[in-house]
Amino acid sequence: MYGKGRIIPALILFLGLMTTPMWYKSGDAGKMPKPEKPKDYTECVAPTAYMRTSHMVLLNEWRDDILREGGSRVGKTANGTEYVRSLQNGCMKCHNDKKKFCDACHNYTSVKPYCWDCHLQPKEAM
Amino acid sequence: MRIMSPLIAVLALVLVALVTAQVPGGQALLGIILPYLAFALFLGGVVYRVQHWAKSPVPFRIPTTCGQANSLPWIKQNKLDCPSTKAGVIGRMLLEVLLFRSLFRNTKAEIYEGPKLVYGSSKFLWLFALLFHYCFLVIILRHLRLFMDPIPGFVAALEFGDGFFQIGLPVFYQTDAIFLGALAFLFLRRVLLTNIRYISLPADYFPLFLISGIAITGILMRYFLRVDVVAIKQLTHGLATFSPAITGQIGSIFFVHIFLVCALLIYLPFSKLMHMAGVFMSPTRNMMNNSRMVRHINPWNDPKIKPHSYASYEDEFREFMVGADIPVEKELPAQPAEEEVAKAVE
Incomplete structure (x- = not known):
């Protein structure tokens, strides 16, 4: 092999870069986020599986429907419970701790929603 | 046919992943065993190819001389395009690797009536190749959020910059659109330009289709079909920490995506995509043009054979x-x- 002095360090650098997540502060995979669920309510506005993957779409739909189409503020769950279609007055009424609910998963997956650029967190509102 | 066979191959890969994800144990195969296998083959394959290349001796200086060589003091040397010093070579390599300088020099030849042959500059290949590679880099770095915990700061910065316009939810990433556009250009160039189509082989189309497949499944997964990212991070972060587990419900689209990525990782070391390492090892780029200053002796000359004047x-x-x-x-x-x-x- 020719050019060992350059090629071997370059290969080691390549392997090191490629395996970064395996050695650099990779943490513990068992450390899953546990968003705190509300104690007083058992039913959300949509099934859990849908809320897990698509809650942001639902929020966008509410905004477009209410602010742009003049839609109703009141929604009904599958079991007929009425709720307010609103982030601050609806979602945060049950999920009242942003840090323990929203942030748990968002921080875990590096998602930074811009909801709170305008909306107030429950604590701040009080 | 040279287009159809790679297209069918990629579609077959998608189908295999879709079916396997439904079979019991198939998700563990696609999500855990195959990624490890593919990653090991990728690393091993790259190292193998590079050390194999390094076995070829390059005793003499064979750089492509794209400018005036070092000559008499009153003749101005083109230090980047015909470097005779180490610094010149480093500059040339940096421009080549980071900015694709040799593609920037791309020309096109056209024949007009007369007949008259006209050469002109052609920058589109350079532009779209640059967009394609840098978008790919950003997309790969963005994926680190799924493999690391805590997530390094630059990943969040990249995500913020990439989703700067805050279009839609989940936030739209510009690189996704630019990436697909650049891929479309690279594909259409091969199909529409008759002279390029003539020299295009399945090995040229297959990586384009495969990478398009990865991009499309990724975009579907983020914006349209949507999957449980927490469940996915548990799996991918588990892969990085050697404790993978699939507990949550992960949509089939994720398994198609990861299967195509594994196919790319396995394919890469044994294909033209090895230009990733090859660009560093091109003697026509990484050598000094100093044949007139230094005597280069063939290293495998038999020392017993003396010079015979x-x-x-x-x-x-x-x-x-x-x-x-x-x-x-x-x-x-x-x-x-x-x-x-x-x-x-x-």
């Missing part, structure tokens, strides 16, 4: 050369006269 060659064969009427630089020593020979005999 013409003078000593002629000394060895002069008699035969004279005998065969071949002109010589030094004549044979004058023959002693016959009488003297006779005397000596007496």
Whole structure:
């Protein structure tokens, strides 16, 4: 092999870069986020599986429907419970701790929603 | 046919992943066993190819000379395009690797009536190749959020910059659109330009289709079909920390995506995509053009074979050369006269 002095360090650098997540502060995979669920309510506005993957779409739909189409503020769950279609007055009424609910998963997956650029967190509102 | 066979191959890969994800145990195969296998083959394959290339001796200087070589002091040297120093080579390589300088020099030839041959600059390939590669880099770095915990700060910065316009939810990433656009350009270029189509092979189309497949499944997964990212991070972060587990419900689209990525990782070391490492090892780019300053000796010359100058060659064969009427630089020593020979005999 020719050019060992350059090629071997370059290969080691390549392997090191490629395996970064395996050695650099990779943490513990068992450390899953546990968003705190509300104690007083058992039913959300949509099934859990849908809320897990698509809650942001639902929020966008509410905004477009209410602010742009003049839609109703009141929604009904599958079991007929009425709720307010609103982030601050609806979602945060049950999920009242942003840090323990929203942030748990968002921080875990590096998602930074811009909801709170305008909306107030429950604590701040009080 | 040269387009259809790679397209069918990629579609078949998608189908295989879709079916396997439904079979019991198939998700573990696609999500855990195959990624490890593919990653090991990728790393091993790249190292193998590079050390294999490194076995080829390059005893003499063969850089492509794209400008004036180092010459007399009053002739201006083109230090980047015909470097004769280490710094020049480093500059040339940096421009090549980071900015694709050789593609920037791309020209097109057209024939007009007359016939008249016209050469012109052609920058689109350079532009879209650059967009494609940098978007790919950003997309790969963005994926680190799924493999690391805590997530490094630059990943969040990349995500913020990439989703700067805050279009839609989940936030739209510009690189996704630019990436697909650049891929479309690279594909259409091969299909629409007749001279490029003529030299395009399945090995050219397959990576384009495969990478498009990865991009499309990724975009579907983020914006349209949507999957449980927390469940996915548990799996991918588990892969990085050697404790993978699939507990949550992960949509099939994720398994198609990861299967195509594994296919790319396995394919990469044994395909033209190895230009990733090859660009660093191109002797036509990474050598100094200093043949006129330094004597380069072939390293595998047999030391027992000594240099044989013409003078000593002629000394060895002069008699035969004279005998065969071949002109010589030094004549044979004058023959002693016959009488003297006779005397000596007496």
